Every structure is written in C-alpha cells, then in structure tokens.
Amino acid sequence: xxxxxxxxxxxxxxxxxxxxxxxxxxxxxxxxxxxxxxxxxxxxxxxxxxxxxxxxxxxxxxxxxxxxxxxxxxxxxxxxxxxxxxxxxxxxxxxxxxxxxxxxxxxxxxxxxxxxxxxxxxxxxxxxxxxxxxxxxxxxxxxxxxxxxxxxxxxxxxxxxxxxxxxxxxxxxxxxxxxxxxxxxxxxxxxxxxxxxxxxxxxxxxxxxxxxxxxxxxxxxxxxxxxxxxxxxxxxxxxxxxxxxxxxxxxxxxxxxxxxxxxxxxxxxxxxxxxxxxxxxxxxxxxxxxxxxxxxxxxxxxxxxxxxxxxxxxxxxxxxxxxxxxxxxxxxxxxxxxxxxxxxxxxxxxxxxxxxxxxxxxxxxxxxxxxxxxxxxxxxxxxxxxxxxxxxxxxxxxxxxxxxxxxxxxxxxxxxxxxxxxxxxxxxxxxxxxxxxxxxxxxxxxxxxxxxxxxxxxxxxxxxxxxxxxxxxxxxxxxxxxxxxxxxxxxxxxxxxxxxxxxxxxxxxxxxxxxxxxxxxxxxxxxxxxxxxxx
Numbered sequence: 001x002x003x004x005x006x007x008x009x010x011x012x013x014x015x016x017x018x019x020x021x022x023x024x025x026x027x028x029x030x031x032x033x034x035x036x037x038x039x040x041x042x043x044x045x046x047x048x049x050x051x052x053x054x055x056x057x058x059x060x061x062x063x064x065x066x067x068x069x070x071x072x073x074x075x076x077x078x079x080x081x082x083x084x085x086x087x088x089x090x091x092x093x094x095x096x097x098x099x100x101x102x103x104x105x106x107x108x109x110x111x112x113x114x115x116x117x118x119x120x121x122x123x124x125x126x127x128x129x130x131x132x133x134x135x136x137x138x139x140x141x142x143x144x145x146x147x148x149x150x151x152x153x154x155x156x157x158x159x160x161x162x163x164x165x166x167x168x169x170x171x172x173x174x175x176x177x178x179x180x181x182x183x184x185x186x187x188x189x190x191x192x193x194x195x196x197x198x199x200x201x202x203x204x205x206x207x208x209x210x211x212x213x214x215x216x217x218x219x220x221x222x223x224x225x226x227x228x229x230x231x232x233x234x235x236x237x238x239x240x241x242x243x244x245x246x247x248x249x250x251x252x253x254x255x256x257x258x259x260x261x262x263x264x265x266x267x268x269x270x271x272x273x274x275x276x277x278x279x280x281x282x283x284x285x286x287x288x289x290x291x292x293x294x295x296x297x298x299x300x301x302x303x304x305x306x307x308x309x310x311x312x313x314x315x316x317x318x319x320x321x322x323x324x325x326x327x328x329x330x331x332x333x334x335x336x337x338x339x340x341x342x343x344x345x346x347x348x349x350x351x352x353x354x355x356x357x358x359x360x361x362x363x364x365x366x367x368x369x370x371x372x373x374x375x376x377x378x379x380x381x382x383x384x385x386x387x388x389x390x391x392x393x394x395x396x397x398x399x400x401x402x403x404x405x406x407x408x409x410x411x412x413x414x415x416x417x418x419x420x421x422x423x424x425x426x427x428x429x430x431x432x433x434x435x436x437x438x439x440x441x442x443x444x445x446x447x448x449x450x451x452x453x454x455x456x457x458x459x460x461x462x463x464x465x466x467x468x469x470x471x472x473x474x475x476x477x478x479x480x481x482x483x484x485x486x487x488x489x490x491x492x493x494x495x496x497x498x499x500x501x502x503x504x505x506x507x508x509x510x511x512x513x514x515x516x517x518x519x520x521x522x523x524x525x526x527x528x529x530x531x532x533x534x535x
Contacts, residue, residue: 017046017054024053028094029129030168033060037248044071052079052091060098063105064211064249072102093122097129100136105251107283107290113140128169131160135173142180145326145363151180168204171197171212178219183327185367187223187398194220214244214252218259225263226367227399233264254279254291261298262331265305273302293322300335309343312336330359330368337375350379367401370394374404377487381479384487385499405502410485412442414507420481427481433458434477440527441489441498442505448497 020043027033036043040061048055059075076099083091100115116133123130135157141149158173174197181190194216201213217240224233237260244253261275276298283292300315316336323329337352353375360368373391377384388404395401408423418439420427429435437458441448455467462470475496479486488499 016043017048017051020046020048020054020057021051024057025091025094027057028053028060028098033057033064036061037064048075049078050082052082052086053094055079055082056095056098060101063098063102076102089122093119093126094129096122097133100133104136106287107292109139109143109290113137125160127160127164128166131157131164131166132169132172134160135176138173138176138180142176142183142327143325145359147180147184147327147363147365151177151184154180167200171200171216174200175212175215175219178216182219182222182226183363183365183368185365185370185394185400187226187367187400188396190219190223194223211247211249211252214240214247214249214256216240217243218252218256221256222259222263223400228402229399230264230267234268237264250282251286251288251291254282254286254288254295257282258291258294258298261295262301265298265301269302269305272298273306276300276302293319294328296322297328297332297335300332300339304335304339304342307342309339312339313343326359327363327365327368330356330365330372333359334368334371334375337372337379341375341378346379350376353379366394370401370404378484381486381489382475382491384479385490385497388487388499408484409502409504410482410488411504411506412439414439414443414505422483422485429481430477431474433474434481437474437478437496438482438489438498441496442500442503443508443527444498446497446500448492448495450494451491451496452494454496 027035036057040058043058044062046054046058048058055075056079059072059079062075063072076095080092080095080099083095096115096119100112100119103109103115104112113136116136119133120130120137123133125131125134135154138150138153138157141147141153154173154176158170158177161167161170161173174193177193178190178197181187181193197212197216198220201216205213217236221233221236221240224230224236237256240256240260241253244250244256257275257279261272261279265272276295279298280292280295283289283295296315296319300312300319303309303312303315313336316332316339319332320329320336323332333352333356337349337356340346340349340352353372357369357372357376360372370391373387373394377387377391380387391404395404409421411421413419413421418435420429420435420438427435429438437454440454451471452467455462455471458474459467459470475489475491478489482488488503490497490499
C-alpha cells in the first residue's frame with residue numbers, strides 16, 4: 001500500500017512532495033491511488049505546483065474518495081498544463097487516463113471516451129494504462145448496441161494484460177465482459193468471467209488498491225436475480241453494498257442500489273423503491289448523469305410491482321427518453337410493455353415491445369429478444385405461438401430463461417367428466433364450446449383440426465357465414481380462458497392447433513364417461529364428427 005512520509009516526521013521539509021512525485025507514476029498506472037485516502041487532508045496541503053505527477057496522484061486519490069469535487073479538476077488542470085509545457089507524452093498519457101476517469105464518474109461518456117482515446121494514443125497501447133484504456137473504449141461499441149464489437153475490444157485488452165502478467169489490471173476488461181455477456185444473454189460465460197474476476201479481487205482485496213469489488217458483487221446479484229435465485233441475489237447485493245461502504249466508495253454504492261432496485265423488485269418492491277430514490281439522490285449529488293437516469297429504472301420497476309401502474313409507466317417513459325444506449329433504453333421499454341400488460345392495455349404493450357425489439361434484435365441481445373417476444377406473445381394472442389417459437393429459438397438451458405417454461409401447468413383431463421386445469425385451478429370458460437374446443441384440439445395432437453370442420457361439428461345447423469363469425473368469437477373465448485397459456489392456440493392456414501409442449505393430458509377419448517351430459521356429451525359428439533373418438 002502506498003504511503004507518503006508526513007510533513008511532521010520529515011521535519012517540515014519538501015520530502016513528502018518529492019516522495020509523492022517519485023511514486024506517482026507507479027501508483028497511478030497500477031490503479032492504486034485510493035491507498036492514499038487516509039493521508040488526503042495532509043497531502044492537499046503540500047506545495048505541488050512544480051510536481052505534476054504528485055498533483056495527478058492527489059487528484060486521483062481525492063476523486064476516488066470525493067467524486068465530483070471541484071478540487072480534483074483544479075489539480076488535474078494544473079498538472080496537465082505543466083506536462084504540456086514539458087512535452088512529456090508519457091506523463092500526458094497518465095494524465096489523460098485520470099481525466100477520463102473523472103469524466104466517466106460524472107456520466108459524461110463522450111468526454112471520457114475522448115480522454116481514453118488520447119491516453120491510448122499517447123501511451124501507444126502500453127501496459128497497463130494503454131490496455132485498460134482500450135478496455136474502457138469498448139464502451140464505444142456498447143453504447144451503439146454493438147455487443148460483439150464491445151466484447152472483441154475488451155477481450156483484446158485482457159489478452160494484452162494477460163501477456164504482461166498484470167492480474168490486477170485484468171479486472172477492468174473482466175468487469176466489462178461480464179456486463180456485455182449479461183446483456184447478450186450468455187449467462188454461463190458471464191458466470192465464468194465473474195469467477196475469474198472474483199479470484200483476482202480476493203488476491204488483492206487486502207491491499208486495497210482497486211474499487212472493483214462492489215461492482216463485481218452487484219453484477220453477480222443481477223445474474224442470480226435473472227436466474228430467479230432470490231436468496232443468492234440478495235446476498236450478493238448485500239455484499240456489494242458492504243464492500244462499497246468498507247472502501248468508502250459511494251459511486252459503487254449508487255451502482256449497486258440501481259441494479260438491486262431494478263432486478264429484485266419482483267420480491268422486494270418497497271426496498272427497490274427506496275434503492276431507486278437513494279441512488280438517484282446520491283448520483284445527483286456526485287454529478288453522475290448516467291446513473292441518475294438508470295436509477296429511474298429501479299423506481300419504475302418497484303412501482304410496477306406495487307401495482308402503481310400509471311406512475312411506473314411515466315417513470316419508464318422518462319428513462320426511455322433519457323437513456324441513449326439502445327440496450328438500456330430497451331430495458332425501459334420492456335418494463336413499460338410488461339406494465340401495460342399487467343394493467344390490461346395490450347395495444348400499448350405491443351407498441352412498447354415492438355420498439356424494444358427493434359433495439360435488441362440488431363444487438364443480438366438474446367435474453368432481451370426472448371423476453372420481448374414472450375411479451376409480444378401475451379400482447380398478440382392470435383400470433384402468440386409464433387412469438388413463443390422465436391423466443392425459444394434465442395434461449396438455452398440456463399435458469400434465466402425459465403420464464404419461457406410456464407410455471408402454470410396446463411392439465412387437460414379426459415377421464416370421467418372432462419375438464420381443463422391451469423396452475424391447479426379448474427378453468428371456467430365463457431362457453432361450453434370453448435372448453436370442448438380445447439379438449440378436442442388436445443386429442444387432435446400436433447396436426448390440429450381443420451377450422452371449417454370444427455365449426456361444422458360445433459354448430460351443425462348454422463349457416464357458413466354465421467359459423468365463421470362464431471369461430472372468431474370462440475378463439476377469443478379460448479384464449480381468454482387460457483390466460484397466460486393463450487399463446488398455445490394458433491391458426492395455421494386452415495387448421496387450428498394447440499401447442500402441447502409441457503401439457504399434461506390425462507386419458508383419451510375412450511376414457512370419457514359413457515353417461516356424460518352437458519359439456520361431456522357435447523365433447524363426445526364433436527369428437528365423433530372430427531373422427532377423434534378412437535384417440
């Protein structure tokens with residue numbers, strides 16, 4: 001850990017400033033300015049005008065502890081001017097990195113990226129600062145929605161650092177890789193990268209040279225939340241906040257609260273609302289525009305879970321307007337669409353989901369494509385099967401995709417008196433014809449039945465035009481009764497089909513009660529007309 005002799009022990013000499021100047025470049029390039037935090041008050045009183053590297057180091061340490069403080073800018077500007085006069089390209093590269101970090105902490109991505117490009121050019125890609133600047137520049141592709149481009153640049157940076165044997169600096173590209181993998185929907189790879197980063201963090205945590213620990217824990221909290229592992233997610237976020245508190249790193253606490261608020265609202269909405277409020281206040285206090293906008297997603301998610309739908313939709317709308325990154329904007333639109341669905345406004349939900357799809361599909365963000373398609377399946381019930389098929393094509397076996405595997409089991413009972421059960425509860429359809437149609441389609445299997453033939457079997461005395469009208473009404477009644485499973489009923493050309501994947505069918509046409517009346521009798525008659533009595 002870096003330490004400077006105090007002016008008292010040095011007899012009031014210039015030794016502390018001189019030592020600070022000598023150690024500055026090494027401390028700055030290894031990412032360890034925070035280690036000087038206990039001495040900040042004394043260091044700020046040193047005469048640093050002719051010692052640009054010492055000024056940069058004090059500025060970086062001050063920035064790590066007091067984000068957004070004007071004193072940081074003063075120190076950096078003075079050091080920059082001195083290095084310009086000295087035409088010290090290496091020193092300017094180090095200074096450019098410090099300036100990039102300061103701009104990044106206030107959410108000014110354009111300025112931060114400009115300084116990291118300057119750093120990369122001045123240091124000619126040298127390790128570690130040139131390579132970590134390269135990792136930071138992966139954000140350029142990310143903010144355009146180019147996840148694969150972002151991953152390629154972060155991987156390049158990590159390869160450079162691995163070749164140089166600089167393990168601590170590898171945390172920078174690893175954090176980015178986890179973020180990009182989570183957006184991509186490659187959760188298994190995200191977990192591998194997280195485990196690697198945690199291993200490095202544990203090696204250096206006692207030295208206190210880096211701030212990445214809280215962010216690593218928060219990203220693990222997101223991963224576990226998406227997988228539905230509530231206890232593991234809560235524990236990871238609690239660790240993130242504890243690490244941020246231990247390091248006196250409020251910026252990372254803001255990030256952790258934003259992520260916890262957005263991704264755990266389903267089971268802790270009140271906590272998420274408090275997280276969103278606090279994160280927004282603290283982000284505003286340190287001048288971070290990016291995380292101020294992201295905090296609104298936490299508030300909106302909490303309000304949705306608290307059934308305060310109008311407020312949630314308003315917040316999601318604000319976030320969608322403020323966030324320029326297509327992937328983050330899409331998260332706001334997905335939240336908005338899911339809120340519209342809960343409030344019963346399917347047309348508005350469809351519009352939000354369609355806009356989100358246009359953002360996540362070009363980015364190949366598989367998880368979000370799957371989630372949007374699942375939302376569209378609920379919003380457009382007549383096309384539900386197609387949307388679910390598209391969602392499943394994007395998914396893999398990771399638990400994060402379990403939302404595509406319905407928790408409400410559909411059970412169709414064909415023993416004795418026929419019935420349909422969803423999530424253990426018997427479905428009460430609006431008409432007998434709707435219930436019979438579901439049971440008949442279940443027996444028909446994957447080929448389904450011809451719509452015209454089903455209509456003739458249900459309404460043999462009706463005119464063809466009347467049958468067509470009744471059939472459209474019938475399909476609405478079927479989907480209304482099946483609720484979350486409405487997507488299973490689809491029209492393929494002239495045939496009606498019920499998707500039977502995961503459906504439990506008990507019995508067959510031969511197990512129906514011979515003494516059936518009402519719906520049971522109607523079903524036997526319809527099955528006879530459809531030639532399904534032997535199935």
